[in-house]
Amino acid sequence: MSKWTLGIIGGSGLYEIDGLEDRREEQVETPWGAPSDTLVRGRIGEVELVFLPRHGKGHRLTPTEVPYRANIAALKAAGVTDILSISACGSLKEEYVPGHFVAADQFIDRTFARDKTFFGAGMVAHVSMAHPICPRLSELAAQAVEASGAMLHRGGTYIAMEGPQFSSLAESKLYRQWGCDVIGMTAMPEAKLAREAELPYAILCMVTDYDCWREETEAVSVTNVLEIMGHNSAIARKSVVKLAERLSGTERTPDPSGTDTCLDYALITAPDARDPKLVEKLRVIAGRAL
Structure with missing residues (x-):
């Protein structure tokens, strides 16, 4: 049976996970350097989990400095x-209330x-x-949040800004006009790199928070973010x-x-034009396709 090994990337306020059995830490180096912190491995039931705090323990790294x-x-x-x-994240919609997911x-x-990419000249x-x-x-994941007692909204557009500053009022209003639902600083290029891997x-x-578009509410600040972050993190x-309990005992298809196989349709560089050094470097994330 194919088993799940679930990677959890924890953002602001989430630096540990609960209930891990056989907990152990691993120092890791990659061809792209060291990750944000040590990997924390363990299991919940039959599911292996690997946890990584995105900003490092103690929140040492800015969104730009995260080694995605x-x-x-x-x-x-x-x-x-x-x-x-x-x-x-910050909310760009009235109905996405602080405390919701x-x-x-x-x-x-x-x-x-x-x-934003593992690939480059010599292997495109x-x-x-x-x-x-x-x-x-x-x-x-949505079902798990609901089972934990939180309000969950399915679907929505996340706009990723560079940061580390919060938005100006003009930017916040513009993103609402674009139809964005939430704003954050870290999902990109994380999601793109996960796809490449x-x-x-x-x-x-x-x-x-409500970012700053909702002018009848105090503009976003670290102080009011921290007030609700503890509840969200719990x-x-x-x-x-x-x-993990839902995945335990369930075969991963x-x-x-x-x-799982998206690189079959993504590699464009002809085999005889590929840079051997880059190809070797890429084996950790693209070995199946290479």
């Missing part, structure tokens, strides 16, 4: 089959200072990002346990959206 490529490569090398990202299914990438690939979220994993990816967005930790 190393993080995804480390999880891939650790045998992870699927990734659940948990991220704090959003299982986003689309992204707009407005980041500009980050390495173009993966599809039309549907960036694994619907199976997203639905299972053939790892199904889903995200749970923890709403902490729900997120509980949801991870419930998700190939991802119905095809992420």
Whole structure:
């Protein structure tokens, strides 16, 4: 039976997960450097979990400084089959109230200072990002949040900004005009790199504030974000346990959206034109296709 090995990337406020048996830490190096922190491995029931705090313990790294490529490569090398990202976000819709969760299914990438691909000159690939979220994993995660007692919104567009500053009022209003639902700083290029590594990816967005478009409400600040983050993080930790319990004893079949084999249709560089050094470097994330 094919088993799940669930990678959890914890965002702001989520630096540990509960209920891990056989807990152990692993120091990892990748061809793209070290990840944000040590990997924490363990299991809940029959499901292996690998946890990585995105900003490092103590929140040491800004959104721009997060080593996104190393993080995804480390999880891939650790045998992870699927990734659940948990991220704090701001709400761009009245009905997405601070304290709610959003299982986003689309992204707009407005980041500009980050390495966004494992590939490059000598080995070019173009993966599809039309549907960036694994619907199976997203639905299972959504059910786990609901079972934990939180309000969950299915679907939504997450706009990723560079940060680390919060939005201006003009930007916040513009993103609402674009039809965005939540705003954050870390889902990109994380989701793109997960796709290149053939790892199904889903995200749970923890709403902490109304950004600054809602002028009758105090503009977002670290102080009011922290006030609600503790509650959200407790729900997120509980949801991870419930998700693992749902997966335990359930066979993992190939991802119905095809992420497991997406590189079959993405590699474009002819074999005789490939850079051997880059190909070797890529084996950790693309070895199946190469």
